[in-house]
Amino acid sequence: MILSLGLLFLALGALILRVNIAAVLLLVGAYVHLAWGDGELTYIIEDMWGAIDKEVLLSIPLFLLCGSVMGKGAIAERLIRVMRSLTAPVPGGMALATILTCAVFAAISGSSAVTLIAVGSIAYPALIKDGYSKSFALGALATGGTLGVVIPPSIPMILYGIVTETSIVDLFTAGILPGLFLTVLLGSYTVFANRHVAREQFSIGEFGSALKSGIWSLFMPVILLGGIYSGYFSPTESAAVALGYSLIVERFIHRQLSLRDLYDTALDTTTMMGALFPLLAIALSINLLLTAEQVPSQLADWVAGFVEDRTTFLLLVNGLLLIVGCVMDMASAILILAPLLQQMGEVYGIDPVHLGVIMTVNLEIGLLTPPVGLNLIIAMTAFREPFSLIVRGVLPFIGIMLFGLIVISFVPALSLWLVG
Template identity: 60%
Template sequence: MSALFLTTSLAAMLILRQRIVVMLGFAAAFCYLAWGDGKLSYVVLDVWAAADQEVLLSIPLFILAGNIMSRGSIARRLIKIMQEATNPIPGGLAIATILSCAFFAAISGSSTVTLIAVGSVMYPALLDAGYSKKFALGALCAAGTLGIIVPPSIPLILYGVMTETSIADLFKAGVGPAILLTGLMVIYAVIINRNQPRAAFNLSSFLGALKEGIFALFMPVLILGGIYAGWFTATESAAVAVTYAILVEFLIHKDMSLSDLKGTTLETATMMGSLFPLLMMALSINTFMSYEQLPHDLVHWMSGLISDPVTFLLVTLVLLLIVGTFMDIGSAILIIAPLLLPLALAQNIDPVHFGIIMITNLELGYLTPPLGLNLIVAMTAFNEDFWLIAKSVIPFLLIMLLGLLIITFVPALSLMFV
């Protein structure tokens, strides 16, 4: 009876368009009242224990670093380097767009920040160069999602927190899949735009762009190299990213003012004000489920239905594709990751590899209606029709599905650096 009441209440909240944090808070409180010791104070204790994790500091710091760089000139300088390097290649500007997204994503860790920062420069440039509107929109929306899988990735951090998986290992595991997805997009861009006019490679222009953007280009090397070399943790790398971004934009590029920094900080704080309560409530439910051994019971039940890893992975892929269509990636990770990981472990699937599978899969939700966040951001940023943008990403969705299958069934791609 209690389960029916909880399910009905959550369904009603969903229909009434209540915020996810309200639904999770209600679910956490009800679980303790109905099936726990009946003490709501446990929810408060769970929230305190969840908040008392050093790794959570990396989330606002990485987002702040990304916002500083998108407001400054780091994105523009990276784009210039990519343009000069790819001029003589067929579809060079398209390749520059995809590579710029990949490099900027490796700095910001955010899909929407990458899309806006790179798209604001490259969308008009692609149209002026004669590329089709559909290709330009599709390329920017799809390549913008690389921010989810390219470390430092906020969803990877959330997965690590919710499943107690090493975030440093997740960052290392994201490199191979990110290179694969970027490579597949580049190959498609070359094939589709092979007849586009090309420009001769100009060494002096390339060296000039490299000189102007060398500090921007060095940033992902500093952040990721430091993590891989063991010089600092994921949280410390986030602090390094913020410090480096401020120093470069204020002292070297001199493209930001104190008022810009203040606005960027307030914008980041507002974003965290909506994310952190959601995270705290989800962790409270996770604690309750662990205490009641629900994951163990779920594994026992599912083991009778799914007996091999291939079947489990195929079912998981379909499930996550459906979930990603209707739920934002943060909420999906917070709610589903603690339930699916024990099932994956029961099938002897590495937790780091499974995290990459999950994030890559949910990444597709950024490109699928009705929730498709990148579609909505692109509609606003480029002032284009939503359904035109949705149609433009279809070829890239198919490419990413191919990449997802390779990532899922070739675990060495994710684990070779771990």
Template identity: 55%
Template sequence: MSGLLLLGLSVLFLALRVNLILILIFVAGYSYYVWGGGELEYFAADLWSAMDRELVLAVPLFILVGSVMSRGSIAARLVAVMVALTRPIPGGLAVAAILSCAVFSAISGASIVTMLAIGTILYPAMLENGYTKSFSIGALAAGGTLGIVIPPSIPMIIYGIITESPIADLFKAGIGPGLLLTGVFSLYAVFVNRRMAISRLSLAELRGALVHGLPALLMPVILLGGIYSGYFSPTESAAVALLYALLIESVLLRELRFRDYFDITVDAAKMVGTLFPLIAIAASINLLITEHRIPHHIVEFMAQHIESQTSFLLLTNLLLLVMGCFMDTLSAITVAAPLLKPIAEAYGVNSTHLGIIMILNLEIGILTPPLGLNLIVAMTAFREKFSTVCWAALPFVVLMLICLLVITFQPWVAMYLVG
């Protein structure tokens, strides 16, 4: 009864367009009061515990990286290369947006920063060139999710640590799904915008874009090389990326001056101030769910009623899709990975394959309400209603579900490079 009341009130508040942070605070407070023994002070303690993690440090650093590259010219030069390459393709600018997100994912390792850095440049350009607002928002929000699939990916590293799976294998296994999603998004962009005008490929433009874009194109090489070689951790890679961006923009290209960094820092602080309360509240709800062992009971039920590998994979996908709607990616991996791995191995599912399936499901969760982080960020960045952003992302969610089924039941897509 209490759960139905909470659900009804949440739907009512959404219909009345109550601020999302206020709704989440209400949901968390109600949950702690009803199921947490009435000890509301635990809510405040859990908010702190949720944010007291080293990996959280990477968020403001990567947001700063995105702000520096957006205000400077690194992101713009990267986009220019992709735009020059895709001019002869119908919907070329949309394809350029998706390809830029894919390349930028190897720089940021995070979906939010990818969407912000590329979206800041290409969202106005797409609107000016006749792309619909709905398609533009959906393409950029979906392209941003590639940040957790294309290595280096922080969720992959967390999964590898928790399940003792080789992180190098997870990185290799992420390449195939990342390319598949990039290709499917690009084909969809071409299909939707097939009637748009195209232009001829200009070799002079492409050559100039490659020369000017070399610093941007080298950035993924430096980050991936440093992580693969063990010189720095994913969290440290955020600081390395920021230092590289500062040196390129301020020293080499001289696009930014000292006074520009005040506005950059203020903009990043505003975004962090918007995101951190949402992340903290969502993570605190997750702590309450974990304390009551709800995911554990669900997995136990699955273990008692599953009869085949196919049934296990279908139910696992369903479970992870639901978890992705209500939990942040890292928390969901922390809770579900150690519980699902032994069951998966009992049904002959490789641990690395399970990790990719889990990350793909949670990638979809980033684009699904009520706690889809990319939806919330897109709502803020593009200044649109939450419902508008949700509908814009829907076609891409369908495409991602199709890719998920392919990768689930055709493991070679992910495991080919792993061997």
């Protein structure tokens, strides 16, 4: 137990000191092999290779590349037009259309950053033109972009499934209702906050024209998610299908994706994966050895000694993850904490799939909290607005998200009902 606690404090101490995450993982890996292994650090390389020899890992770069292709093309623009034509009679119709577009786009891309950039580049000027304040527009876009990590397919859920050996299809299924619930909460707030904004008349002609131009975009989540839940596609195959479909639509139907755009998106995705895969390999190799030496179960037994009930445990986990989300990126938090929290959760009868959704929603909120909130940084860079203005804009939305987190945490049926 002393060695287990030493590992925990070593990792937390390095993170608090803002040591580079790759260095933290290497440090933890060396500690694990020296403390529990046979002392041969060269075996880390063997474990790394075995850990990443998984077909499902291919889905991550494929989904990222698919989202980037759509961001360069016209899918986001056409989705916004369809949603705007539907929400025109509603107060705050353009803001509501933005939230709904983020939700639909999230069901295609699996990435928060891609959703924010693709939808925001079109929606932000339109929101300002329609008279919405900059802070509200930035808050709606930054928060709407986070739906990309809850609504399936979700890259963070893929990572959680890999490191905890939880069914990725079950995680995707479990994310549907919480994702829709959060979308309804955010959409309801946008309507309430803009209840005095003048409404527009619904135009059947505009809706028909928008639907005709956006029909190929709307088909994509149907094909993608339908294939996954019918069992026809595996997560990896669905990612390949999504990429192929997006390339065909953007290149040959919408005709808005040049070969130069394709080269740039491929290069960006490769750069991103070059940073992620080494972290993933190190983290998975550590998890293999820790599991073999029953370290997570030791920590779980230790926690069970002073945390008596499930409610207290969930409150502690949510508090921990909200703090971690403020200082750590989502992928790193999942790679380091997910295996440990899963083992602890089993002691209190928490389903690993439900815990995966709880962890994802917590870290989703972390995308909106300084100092490391990724969506805040992306919005500041993409829209060239002050960081403080963006933070003010997301504050009321964070309150809505925290309410959603409480419901999702303590009503497991919301996540598990569709899983069966």
